[in-house]
Amino acid sequence: MSISRPSAAALALSTGVLGMLLAGCSSSGPAKTSAPDPSAPTPKLSGENLIARVADRMSASPDQVVCPQELVGTVGSTTTCRLTSDDGSKWDVLVTVSSVQGSEIAFGIDATRP
Numbered sequence: 001m002s003i004s005r006p007s008a009a010a011l012a013l014s015t016g017v018l019g020m021l022l023a024g025c026s027s028s029g030p031a032k033t034s035a036p037d038p039s040a041p042t043p044k045l046s047g048e049n050l051i052a053r054v055a056d057r058m059s060a061s062p063d064q065v066v067c068p069q070e071l072v073g074t075v076g077s078t079t080t081c082r083l084t085s086d087d088g089s090k091w092d093v094l095v096t097v098s099s100v101q102g103s104e105i106a107f108g109i110d111a112t113r114p
Contacts, residue, residue: 043073043103054081054093057109071095073105083111090114 045053047067055062060083067081075097083091091111099106 043100043105045071045073045105045107050079050081050095054083054095054109058083058091058093058111060085065093067095071097071105071107073097073100073103075100 047070050067050071051062051065054060054067055065058065064084064086065081067079069079071077071079078094078096081093081095083093085091090113092114094110094112095107096110097105097107
């Protein structure tokens with residue numbers, strides 16, 4: 001009794017046809033994204049956490065930075081912190097929210113002399 005095996009070409013062809021058939025079963029279209037939940041509370045970055053993050057970005061120690069208020073997690077919202085450098089000079093650090101993902105707040109900073 002002899003057993004025949006399919007040739008490599010026949011195997012490749014059948015695999016390709018199977019792939020095309022399966023591709024016909026898939027769906028495509030724009031990915032669904034969920035809108036932010038309007039009932040969810042707006043995230044906020046406490047003054048203490050904001051001080052730590054601004055100090056880190058400015059290569060300063062947290063005791064050199066004063067932020068009078070928390071940062072509200074709404075794109076475009078701002079607050080101004082004050083940095084006192086080692087030489088005693090003072091800097092206003094404008095903190096602006098650039099994006100919000102869940103409770104994560106990303107922000108940019110711009111330091112100027114008052």
